[in-house]
Structure formats: C-alpha cells, structure tokens
Amino acid sequence: MHKFLSEGPLTAEQLSRLMSLMKDRSDTGGHSLFIGQVRADIVNNKSVTAIEYSAYESMVNDEAESIIAQIRTEFSDVKTVEILHSTGIVKAGEVSLAVMVSAGHRQQAIQACSKTVELIKERLPVWKKELLEDNSHIWRENRG
C-alpha cells in the first residue's frame, strides 16, 4: 500500500525523492509541486512554535487514494499524484505537506495540484494542535 504519512517534518531527502520520480517517465511535460510549511502565526499574542499533527491512518490511506482517483478522473492529462503529509511534531519553518502532480502539460499539472491541496484540507482525517510559546496549545480547524 502507498504510504501517505510520515513521522516528523518532511526532509529535503523526501522532497528530492518525490522530484526524482519524474526521471522514470517520458510521457510528462509538466510537474507542479506544492510544499506546505508550518507558519509561526501569532495566536492570542503568542507565537506558534510548532504544530502537532495526528491522523486516522487507515482512513487517510482510503481518502488519499480516493482524492487521487478523483483528480485523475477530473484531469485527463494527469499521470501521477503524490501526497506526503507529516504526523507528530513539526516546528515552525519546517515542512509538513508535499503534493506533486505530473501531467502531460503544465496547465493541468498546476490546476490539479491546487485542487489536490484543497481536497486534502477538506477530506484527509488529519488534526493539528498548534503549540504556543508559553506551552499552551490550541486546536485548529480548516475553514471551508
């Protein structure tokens, strides 16, 4: 089974491995890569130092497969969709999400990548606890 979750921040090696997938294909002409980074937001006058992600892994796998199937149905030129999401603690400035969409041409690669990120926020059973500088925390929800 495809592994969509990774413990801790995504590393440069993991991102590099994603990009290296393209060398195995000759039917793609455009790749769109989205990288999500933890932002040091200010919440109640306190800085976010990290996010602790938790996930329902078996449902993440089902939903991620479903999202990929939907994208490939909606965007006929898309050849592959790769999704990698962190679990556990990811500090501000570190990377927590990577999506790479490869297509025959750039337009569908870019549009499908954007749509994939929106579907991840809407449908992937992942939760985030923002850890603040005074050791308090706040549970954050994605807005519709």
Next chain:
Amino acid sequence: MDVKVMFFGVLAEVTGTTFLNYTGVKTLSDLRQRITDRHPEIVHYNYRIAVNNLFTDDDCTLSDGDEVAFLPPFAGG
C-alpha cells in the same frame, strides 16, 4: 457485540483517551448514548462518525469487530 471506539484530535483530549472497547452495543445511537453518558462534555464539540472508515449516521447497526471513529473537523495541510 464488541466494537472498537477511537477518538481523534480535540476529542481525544476531551475524553482523555484515544481508544476504548465497548461490549454489548447494537446500534450507533446506543453507542453514542453510552459515550455521552460517560463523557457528557462531548456534546459541546462538533464531530462526525465513521464506521470502518465510512461516514455514517445514527441508524447504523453495528457488527462485532466494527471500528467506530469520532472525528472532529479536519485540519490537514
């Protein structure tokens, strides 16, 4: 009927657990009532329920070994 109940996100914090086993539960509404009795504060939170990874409703009949997940609003990305 033995079912495995899982709480995620803020609901794990509210209930103080991520996992419970319930015995003798026939329907999802029975289970919700038992969980509300045990953790009354849960009524103040929004959540959906999935049985074996599929969202469902109160009328569902549960089977032995079902996995019931209490899912607060998602926050991936």
